Amino acid sequence: MADNGISRRRLLGTAGATGLALGAGGGAVGYAAASSGSGSSSDGVSKAALASLGTDEVMFHGKHQAGITTPTQASGHLAAFDLTAGAGRKEAAALLRRWSATAARLMAGEPVAGDDTSVARDAGPSSLTVTFGFGASFFARTGLAKQRPDALDPLPDFSSDRLDKARSNGDLWVQIGANDSLVAFHALRAIQRDAAGAARVRWQMNGFNRSPGATAHPMTTRNLMGQVDGTNNPKPSDKDFDERVFVPADGDPAWMAGGSYVVVRRIRMLLDSWEKLGRKDQEAVIGRHKSDGSPLTGGTETTEPDLEKTGADGTLVIPVNAHARISRPDQNGGAAMLRRPFSYHDGFDGKGAPDAGLLFVCWQADPVRGFVPVQRKLDRGDALSEFLRHESSGLFAVPGGAAKGEYVGQRLLEG
Numbered sequence: 001m002a003d004n005g006i007s008r009r010r011l012l013g014t015a016g017a018t019g020l021a022l023g024a025g026g027g028a029v030g031y032a033a034a035s036s037g038s039g040s041s042s043d044g045v046s047k048a049a050l051a052s053l054g055t056d057e058v059m060f061h062g063k064h065q066a067g068i069t070t071p072t073q074a075s076g077h078l079a080a081f082d083l084t085a086g087a088g089r090k091e092a093a094a095l096l097r098r099w100s101a102t103a104a105r106l107m108a109g110e111p112v113a114g115d116d117t118s119v120a121r122d123a124g125p126s127s128l129t130v131t132f133g134f135g136a137s138f139f140a141r142t143g144l145a146k147q148r149p150d151a152l153d154p155l156p157d158f159s160s161d162r163l164d165k166a167r168s169n170g171d172l173w174v175q176i177g178a179n180d181s182l183v184a185f186h187a188l189r190a191i192q193r194d195a196a197g198a199a200r201v202r203w204q205m206n207g208f209n210r211s212p213g214a215t216a217h218p219m220t221t222r223n224l225m226g227q228v229d230g231t232n233n234p235k236p237s238d239k240d241f242d243e244r245v246f247v248p249a250d251g252d253p254a255w256m257a258g259g260s261y262v263v264v265r266r267i268r269m270l271l272d273s274w275e276k277l278g279r280k281d282q283e284a285v286i287g288r289h290k291s292d293g294s295p296l297t298g299g300t301e302t303t304e305p306d307l308e309k310t311g312a313d314g315t316l317v318i319p320v321n322a323h324a325r326i327s328r329p330d331q332n333g334g335a336a337m338l339r340r341p342f343s344y345h346d347g348f349d350g351k352g353a354p355d356a357g358l359l360f361v362c363w364q365a366d367p368v369r370g371f372v373p374v375q376r377k378l379d380r381g382d383a384l385s386e387f388l389r390h391e392s393s394g395l396f397a398v399p400g401g402a403a404k405g406e407y408v409g410q411r412l413l414e415g
């Protein structure tokens with residue numbers, strides 16, 4: 001509990017205007033674990049750590065939607081919805097208004113208006129974010145074809161695609177993330193309930209990441225292949241970050257100002273084959289050490305790789321087809337994206353192989369200058385691709401954030 005009587009959630013409400021969730025100790029009014037104080041209980045579990053996780057709050061209102069630059073949360077849900085027969089622009093506008101109101105309440109740690117299910121009762125907002133987007137099919141269905149961004153032109157086919165159409169695309173897209181699984185599920189269910197009569201779930205996927213506090217100090221997360229994944233992401237402090245990730249204020253169409261385009265790929269990892277490779281071979285596939293994510297040419301995780309360096313046998317230390325070499329912006333005419341994935345695991349198939357991998361979510365100002373050229377390159381010669389299968393795909397326009405009193409997508413739906 002903060003000494004000055006201001007709840008941690010309120011304090012974060014001010015600081016969080018940057019759109020970033022903050023992690024810290026301290027408790028908030030109304031957060032159950034906070035009243036127990038800090039230190040360890042008789043079973044040795046630290047209560048202070050529990051208190052900090054729930055109280056972190058991300059702002060719903062702002063220039064950009066939350067869930068893009070927000071640090072990845074431990075639990076995630078991705079869902080696509082199709083408008084129901086007969087639902088058009090009016091119904092879609094009412095739905096986005098309902099969804100925005102629900103997201104704002106839940107992200108502030110409040111119950112939904114009306115009949116709340118109590119699933120997230122007792123928990124704080126837990127860095128919950130709810131992010132909304134529009135798929136290419138939305139525009140014709142709502143009579144807004146003229147407003148459809150060219151950037152939503154279908155992604156090209158890639159030779160390694162094994163896409164399931166039923167689990168791809170959709171009229172509307174929702175991304176939910178939270179550092180508590182009950183909070184995340186509660187939001188998913190509330191969003192689905194709000195959609196009743198206007199839109200129906202087309203597909204839905206569940207993901208996860210490492211929980212904050214699981215490592216002794218903040219570290220880049222690992223994926224299900226065991227690699228440190230996320231090292232060379234663009235950083236909000238980079239001078240070209242906004243230009244790479246967000247549509248500019250004078251962008252086209254105007255309603256996408258401050259927005260971003262998201263590419264979503266469900267990428268299954270062929271873990272049985274991958275795990276048969278020795279560590280050295282696995283490292284050659286990526287071009288980085290498995291232990292700490294450092295480049296094979298040496299240094300620490302953040303050291304620039306030496307792409308020209310050769311070993312005693314005269315061959316390149318970072319192989320010519322290493323994933324981290326060929327996905328770099330300088331190998332792809334400057335193409336860059338902000339990767340913000342979740343891992344997923346959906347059990348085992350009939351042969352006992354895990355149905356597991358990455359819900360690859362990447363953000364960019366324009367997919368033609370982000371995902372497309374990089375995936376083209378990877379498709380042609382990435383050492384990692386023999387261990388992957390792209391099983392579904394989506395491309396969505398994610399408008400800028402809503403100002404207070406507005407809802408997400410209002411400039412499109414009422415423009």
Ligand SMILES: C=CC1=C(C)c2cc3[nH]c(cc4nc(cc5[nH]c(cc1n2)c(C)c5CCC(=O)O)C(CCC(=O)O)=C4C)c(C)c3C=C
Nearest residue numbers: 223227228229230231232233267324327328329358374375
């Ligand atoms: C089209 C874009 C990309 C897809 C699809 C993709 C899939 C994918 N990647 C990993 C693991 C790693 N990727 C890493 C780096 C990296 N990957 C991409 C793009 C795609 N990855 C980029 C742009 C980069 C950064 C390149 C750079 O600038 O250095 C790494 C290295 C560490 C890091 O920087 O994050 C790993 C590990 C998997 C497992 C995967 C599909 C399941």
Ligand SMILES: [Fe+2]
Nearest residue numbers: 323324327339
């Ligand atoms: Fe990658």
